[in-house]
Amino acid sequence: MQVTGIIAEYNPLHYGHRHHLQEARRLTGADVLLCLLSGNFTQRGEPAVVNKWARARMALENGADLVFELPVVYAVRHAQGFASGAVKLLEATGVVDYLVFGSEHGRCTELKALADFLARENLPFRERLKTYLEQGYPFPAARAQGLIDYHKEKGIPGLEGLTPEEVKDLIGHPNNILGLEYLQALARTGSTIRPLTIPRLGAGYHEEKLTTPLASATAIRRTLHESGRHALLRRFMPPRAWQILREEIEAGRAPLFLDSFTSQIISLLRRTPLAELRRIDGVGEGLENRLKDAARSAGTIEDLLSGLKTKRYTRTRLQRLLFHFLFNFTGEDASDFSPQKDPCYLRLLGFNPRGQRLLKFIKKRATLPLITKPARDLLPHIRASGRTARMWELECLATDLYVLAYPCPQARRAGQDYTQPLVITAGER
Amino acid sequence: MQVTGIIAEYNPLHYGHRHHLQEARRLTGADVLLCLLSGNFTQRGEPAVVNKWARARMALENGADLVFELPVVYAVRHAQGFASGAVKLLEATGVVDYLVFGSEHGRCTELKALADFLARENLPFRERLKTYLEQGYPFPAARAQGLIDYHKEKGIPGLEGLTPEEVKDLIGHPNNILGLEYLQALARTGSTIRPLTIPRLGAGYHEEKLTTPLASATAIRRTLHESGRHALLRRFMPPRAWQILREEIEAGRAPLFLDSFTSQIISLLRRTPLAELRRIDGVGEGLENRLKDAARSAGTIEDLLSGLKTKRYTRTRLQRLLFHFLFNFTGEDASDFSPQKDPCYLRLLGFNPRGQRLLKFIKKRATLPLITKPARDLLPHIRASGRTARMWELECLATDLYVLAYPCPQARRAGQDYTQPLVITAGER
Numbered sequence: 001m002q003v004t005g006i007i008a009e010y011n012p013l014h015y016g017h018r019h020h021l022q023e024a025r026r027l028t029g030a031d032v033l034l035c036l037l038s039g040n041f042t043q044r045g046e047p048a049v050v051n052k053w054a055r056a057r058m059a060l061e062n063g064a065d066l067v068f069e070l071p072v073v074y075a076v077r078h079a080q081g082f083a084s085g086a087v088k089l090l091e092a093t094g095v096v097d098y099l100v101f102g103s104e105h106g107r108c109t110e111l112k113a114l115a116d117f118l119a120r121e122n123l124p125f126r127e128r129l130k131t132y133l134e135q136g137y138p139f140p141a142a143r144a145q146g147l148i149d150y151h152k153e154k155g156i157p158g159l160e161g162l163t164p165e166e167v168k169d170l171i172g173h174p175n176n177i178l179g180l181e182y183l184q185a186l187a188r189t190g191s192t193i194r195p196l197t198i199p200r201l202g203a204g205y206h207e208e209k210l211t212t213p214l215a216s217a218t219a220i221r222r223t224l225h226e227s228g229r230h231a232l233l234r235r236f237m238p239p240r241a242w243q244i245l246r247e248e249i250e251a252g253r254a255p256l257f258l259d260s261f262t263s264q265i266i267s268l269l270r271r272t273p274l275a276e277l278r279r280i281d282g283v284g285e286g287l288e289n290r291l292k293d294a295a296r297s298a299g300t301i302e303d304l305l306s307g308l309k310t311k312r313y314t315r316t317r318l319q320r321l322l323f324h325f326l327f328n329f330t331g332e333d334a335s336d337f338s339p340q341k342d343p344c345y346l347r348l349l350g351f352n353p354r355g356q357r358l359l360k361f362i363k364k365r366a367t368l369p370l371i372t373k374p375a376r377d378l379l380p381h382i383r384a385s386g387r388t389a390r391m392w393e394l395e396c397l398a399t400d401l402y403v404l405a406y407p408c409p410q411a412r413r414a415g416q417d418y419t420q421p422l423v424i425t426a427g428e429r
Numbered sequence: 430m431q432v433t434g435i436i437a438e439y440n441p442l443h444y445g446h447r448h449h450l451q452e453a454r455r456l457t458g459a460d461v462l463l464c465l466l467s468g469n470f471t472q473r474g475e476p477a478v479v480n481k482w483a484r485a486r487m488a489l490e491n492g493a494d495l496v497f498e499l500p501v502v503y504a505v506r507h508a509q510g511f512a513s514g515a516v517k518l519l520e521a522t523g524v525v526d527y528l529v530f531g532s533e534h535g536r537c538t539e540l541k542a543l544a545d546f547l548a549r550e551n552l553p554f555r556e557r558l559k560t561y562l563e564q565g566y567p568f569p570a571a572r573a574q575g576l577i578d579y580h581k582e583k584g585i586p587g588l589e590g591l592t593p594e595e596v597k598d599l600i601g602h603p604n605n606i607l608g609l610e611y612l613q614a615l616a617r618t619g620s621t622i623r624p625l626t627i628p629r630l631g632a633g634y635h636e637e638k639l640t641t642p643l644a645s646a647t648a649i650r651r652t653l654h655e656s657g658r659h660a661l662l663r664r665f666m667p668p669r670a671w672q673i674l675r676e677e678i679e680a681g682r683a684p685l686f687l688d689s690f691t692s693q694i695i696s697l698l699r700r701t702p703l704a705e706l707r708r709i710d711g712v713g714e715g716l717e718n719r720l721k722d723a724a725r726s727a728g729t730i731e732d733l734l735s736g737l738k739t740k741r742y743t744r745t746r747l748q749r750l751l752f753h754f755l756f757n758f759t760g761e762d763a764s765d766f767s768p769q770k771d772p773c774y775l776r777l778l779g780f781n782p783r784g785q786r787l788l789k790f791i792k793k794r795a796t797l798p799l800i801t802k803p804a805r806d807l808l809p810h811i812r813a814s815g816r817t818a819r820m821w822e823l824e825c826l827a828t829d830l831y832v833l834a835y836p837c838p839q840a841r842r843a844g845q846d847y848t849q850p851l852v853i854t855a856g857e858r
Contacts, residue, residue: 263834266833266841267696267697267833270830270833270843271755271756271829296829296844299838299841303838328700397700400699400700405692408728414725
């Protein structure tokens with residue numbers, strides 16, 4: 001049985017995602033598509049526009065067969081943490097043959113060459129990188145600049161045919177960056193999973209307007225935020241994804257945006273002492289003072305982010321930091337769930353009949369506990385390991401704070417990580 | 430110069446309040462009416478519907494001459510803490526001759542007799558009280574029941590003419606209860622301030638509907654909450670109070686209600702560990718577990734309060750407790766600012782020309798630092814005393830969280846306790 005893994009956010013699922021699922025199946029001849037899905041918060045440091053159970057259903061009704069959760073300790077993380085956690089989880093299922101990821105570049109050989117280069121110690125490049133970091137560039141920009149410089153001077157092995165501009169493109173787009181991290185993580189873990197990339201179709205990742213039927217998720221969220229009218233989205237989402245989104249909106253469980261967390265985050269910042277702020281992952285170097293100052297003048301999350309922004313910190317990094325703060329994700333947590341360490345469990349979100357058949361194999365081969373019903377399956381592991389307990393505690397807290405931002409008060413009950421049933425579907429419609 | 434003190438919340442100021450101000454001046458022949466006003470949160474454990482600066486202006490334009498702030502450490506407190514803090518502050522001005530308070534009863538002799546009785550140790554009554562408390566009654570109800578029992582059996586000195594029903598009335602109405610506490614506090618501090626009570630006019634304190642032009646503040650807030658239409662209130666508030674309320678609403682700084690704090694409070698409860706909850710004043714005896722449980726199922730503040738309610742805890746006490754939690758007002762704070770200890774400063778909110786003349790005398794006679802400009806006047810005292818620093822810190826935090834609930838994002842800036850100017854008016858219009 002051929003099994004292909006996909007790492008996704010589906011925030012929300014659009015035609016580009018469906019195309020990716022179809023192509024992944026076609027190109028790898030997969031019998032089963034196994035999807036690892038970000039939970040209620042995403043890598044950009046934003047709440048998902050609709051909760052993880054609804055997005056798992058979107059995936060299962062648009063091509064995926066089995067959906068596991070990418071835990072919040074990896075999902076709301078820099079690219080390396082995100083990719084390492086995800087790759088380790090795919091590996092831990094014991095059944096995945098291929099990892100298919102979308103990239104702006106669309107060709108694996110060159111991405112691999114660059115990943116190999118980045119994985120090796122290379123003093124001249126490291127020194128370039130360090131110089132740019134010292135000049136206050138954020139890490140992604142410093143790395144891009146260092147690579148271009150190096151490529152101009154010495155040429156990166158395997159990329160000899162590329163101009164510096166093309167190298168910049170390779171390292172400068174969000175899906176390429178994640179792809180490079182997947183490739184490095186696969187190499188680091190000595191995984192037998194074979195990587196394959198598919199070019200992204202349609203609008204760019206950052207494209208904010210609904211211009212083509214292949215609109216980006218960003219454009220879809222923007223439309224939802226500004227107009228509040230989901231009917232507008234009918235043309236831009238596969239029917240069963242659109243319908244699920246619509247049902248969630250009508251039930252008062254969506255849509256959620258960054259600014260749904262304004263008072264939770266700013267209130268907390270105003271009342272938290274500096275010493276406690278310093279314990280949060282990513283806070284330090286005086287950032288705790290900037291956070292306090294920015295929270296004083298901010299009336300909205302946008303104000304807060306503007307007040308925090310500097311050359312050194314990207315907006316995405318700051319957003320993740322705000323959620324780390326909200327979840328009380330400390331420096332200690334960051335090191336407990338670092339890219340070097342293994343995840344603690346495999347948490348199932350849903351499946352269709354094809355996925356269900358694969359589950360039997362996963363039960364036999366998985367190297368991590370398989371969690372289908374947390375109250376039953378997780379309890380012994382939580383008792384045995386403080387790290388497992390903490391990983392789950394953070395997941396539950398993230399969900400408990402997420403649901404509190406639901407428009408409908410009756411839907412805000414905590415503990416939904418225990419009470420929400422698995423998403424079981426009849427398969428693709 | 431005759432100076433009369435008044436302790437008030439004016440949430441918001443209505444015709445009954447204006448009548449009280451006029452009567453206080455007439456009956457005491459006062460040259461100056463000095464008002465001590467609750468800040469942004471009230472004794473019921475609610476946000477004031479409109480901020481303290483606007484309410485100070487309402488007072489100054491409807492009969493008061495000088496307004497000081499009743500600090501949040503006293504304002505959001507049980508009747509004894511509220512009354513003691515207020516009486517000590519009036520005493521500390523060094524200029525107040527009379528304290529005039531409204532009461533349902535309206536006659537001082539009998540209230541005094543009852544206050545004297547409560548101030549004395551009386552074993553049979555104490556034992557009755559203890560029995561009712563052990564049966565799980567909240568303190569006010571247990572005390573009322575104990576007094577009635579005692580009165581039936583032995584007769585309370587000075588109240589011989591009253592039936593048990595009349596005694597119950599004396600101890601069963603909110604303004605009578607506060608009045609009794611004022612009287613006891615005056616006696617305890619050996620104050621020379623003379624108390625005088627005026628019967629409350631018009632609708633009852635708890636009356637929720639706008640039935641008479643002398644509507645209660647509760648009815649006014651209810652109308653504002655339910656209809657959102659301040660125009661409805663024109664007939665029920667003195668013109669200058671109504672106009673100030675209207676201006677605040679139009680500027681996006683009002684109205685605020687308990688449910689404006691839903692996500693601040695429930696989010697914080699969901700993420701705060703039990704051990705930290707236990708440090709909050711009034712939490713203990715397992716209440717920390719009830720708080721966690723209630724926050725899990727609650728989607729609104731109403732849900733939360735329903736989940737917490739028991740025979741032992743009144744709704745008002747629970748509401749105060751939620752705000753103590755939000756402000757991180759600990760058991761240690763409660764003891765630092767207990768009814769036995771003196772306040773740390775006198776904070777001025779505003780004045781008219783008559784009030785300004787009195788300020789000169791207060792500067793000479795006051796036994797506490799007079800604060801007109803906190804950044805200048807408070808700093809040396811904050812440096813000299815941790816208790817003063819903490820009292821002010823709690824005040825500022827309460828305001829910083831209060832303004833965060835303003836409808837208008839631009840108005841939510843923190844630090845308004847430093848930046849808001851004194852309210853200076855030309856006097857009564």
